[in-house]
Amino acid sequence: MTSKEFLTIIKKEANPTDYKRYLKQLNYKKITSDEKLAVFEVPNRYLASWIKSKYKPLIQHCFEIYDGTKPHIEIKITGEKKSKKEIISEKAKNEATESTILNPSYTFDSFVVGSSNQMAYNASLAVSEKPGVQYNPLFIYGGTGLGKTHLLQAIGNDAIEKGKTVIYVTIEQFMNDFTFSIKNKNMEHFRGKYRKCDVLLIDDIQFLSGKEQTQEEFFHTFNELHNAKKQIVMTSDRLPSQIAGLVDRLKSRFEWGLTADIQMPGLETKIAIIEKKSELNGINLSREIVNYIATNLDNSIREIEGVLIKLNASASLLNQEINLELAQSLLKEQIREKKENIKLPDIISLVANELNIKPSDIKSKKRTATVANARRVVIYLARELTHNSMPDIAKFLGMKDHSSISKNIQKTNKLIETDENFKLIIQNLKNKIIH
Ligand code: ADP
Numbered sequence: 001m002t003s004k005e006f007l008t009i010i011k012k013e014a015n016p017t018d019y020k021r022y023l024k025q026l027n028y029k030k031i032t033s034d035e036k037l038a039v040f041e042v043p044n045r046y047l048a049s050w051i052k053s054k055y056k057p058l059i060q061h062c063f064e065i066y067d068g069t070k071p072h073i074e075i076k077i078t079g080e081k082k083s084k085k086e087i088i089s090e091k092a093k094n095e096a097t098e099s100t101i102l103n104p105s106y107t108f109d110s111f112v113v114g115s116s117n118q119m120a121y122n123a124s125l126a127v128s129e130k131p132g133v134q135y136n137p138l139f140i141y142g143g144t145g146l147g148k149t150h151l152l153q154a155i156g157n158d159a160i161e162k163g164k165t166v167i168y169v170t171i172e173q174f175m176n177d178f179t180f181s182i183k184n185k186n187m188e189h190f191r192g193k194y195r196k197c198d199v200l201l202i203d204d205i206q207f208l209s210g211k212e213q214t215q216e217e218f219f220h221t222f223n224e225l226h227n228a229k230k231q232i233v234m235t236s237d238r239l240p241s242q243i244a245g246l247v248d249r250l251k252s253r254f255e256w257g258l259t260a261d262i263q264m265p266g267l268e269t270k271i272a273i274i275e276k277k278s279e280l281n282g283i284n285l286s287r288e289i290v291n292y293i294a295t296n297l298d299n300s301i302r303e304i305e306g307v308l309i310k311l312n313a314s315a316s317l318l319n320q321e322i323n324l325e326l327a328q329s330l331l332k333e334q335i336r337e338k339k340e341n342i343k344l345p346d347i348i349s350l351v352a353n354e355l356n357i358k359p360s361d362i363k364s365k366k367r368t369a370t371v372a373n374a375r376r377v378v379i380y381l382a383r384e385l386t387h388n389s390m391p392d393i394a395k396f397l398g399m400k401d402h403s404s405i406s407k408n409i410q411k412t413n414k415l416i417e418t419d420e421n422f423k424l425i426i427q428n429l430k431n432k433i434i435h
């Protein structure tokens with residue numbers, strides 16, 4: 001088979017967008033004489049890893065169609081044997097001009113809209129229709145696993161489709177890129193890359209917290225892009241004003257445009273999402289099972305998705321239909337496993353970190369409002385998420401008796417009912433511990 005013949009076959013088999021954007025770049029090099037290994041080349045490592053994770057079986061299938069063989073597939077990067085220096089400079093060049101590779105399944109079409117995410121969805125759509133015009137920056141915030149990255153990449157996928165240069169990075173990648181460029185005295189390249197794109201998508205910006213040098217650099221990137229009317233979209237697990245250790249000039253800039261939140265969806269939307277996800281993954285679920293999952297899981301969509309995948313896997317392993325009993329036993333197992341894995345010290349260190357106090361304060365006798373509040377949150381989460389009894393928790397926190405534990409829990413329950421912000425904080429912490 002020639003490389004051209006291969007492309008003709010895969011074009012028919014693959015999703016057209018994936019083909020046009022990525023698979024077309026596959027260069028079929030050779031097959032070993034025993035037909036066991038087929039080697040392909042692609043221009044860069046992002047493409048290689050994306051194709052490897054998504055398309056290996058289909059590539060194999062193309063060989064089957066062609067001549068009935070089923071070789072292993074190897075995907076190399078063109079010219080991989082070059083010196084390190086060459087690779088670095090090539091990587092720099094590629095990254096400066098090419099858009100980032102995004103998950104192609106994160107589109108607006110595959111996103112289910114409900115009241116919990118309507119505003120974020122509408123704003124994202126508006127931004128992708130007219131980048132840099134209406135809401136700049138767009139700041140999307142909400143708990144883990146609720147669709148922030150999905151929407152962010154949907155904007156990116158759409159913009160790439162329209163021929164824009166898009167950069168999608170987590171703030172951690174931005175930071176690494178920045179440090180790497182300083183070390184290699186290559187700031188010019190770094191700035192060229194980030195200050196010349198049409199759409200800059202930054203995921204999980206809350207991790208800018210306390211990173212002063214990166215904040216300084218990001219400040220300039222932001223200004224340059226904003227002045228040039230280029231679109232900036234950021235996601236975060238909290239509002240700009242709640243990101244501790246973020247300089248004020250960034251806080252205020254992040255609120256210049258629009259801030260839109262995503263909440264945990266209500267039952268109806270959850271059901272619609274489960275239906276959509278199972279359809280996309282070719283999983284067949286009865287209404288009863290969909291309802292069961294929707295009513296029993298309410299931490300994040302990511303968790304729901306995980307359950308669907310596990311459910312499908314166990315059904316095919318056991319060679320049986322997915323039925324309610326299977327779903328029930330899986331969920332029970334999942335909840336039990338989680339509880340066994342979460343330990344009290346983990347809860348303390350997470351809460352201390354998130355609420356910006358010392359872990360040792362939580363176990364101390366201090367009674368300042370901040371510490372008392374943090375302690376209350378720890379107690380609540382310990383009861384909700386672990387198997388520890390009230391006396392266990394009291395002992396661990398160095399409290400005299402466990403009646404104060406139950407008082408604390410009552411108080412927390414009241415706060416959750418009356419204080420939206422507090423509820424959000426608790427929900428966020430819960431998500432973080434579970435994932
Ligand atoms: P976050 O970035 O907020 O932590 P993600 O965007 O990674 O969350 O979402 C987790 C998973 O849930 C993804 O697979 C995403 O496709 C899915 N998801 C979340 N919200 C929706 C939605 N409204 N419709 C469809 N899928 C969703």
Ligand code: MG
Nearest residue numbers: 145148149203
């Ligand atoms: Mg995310």
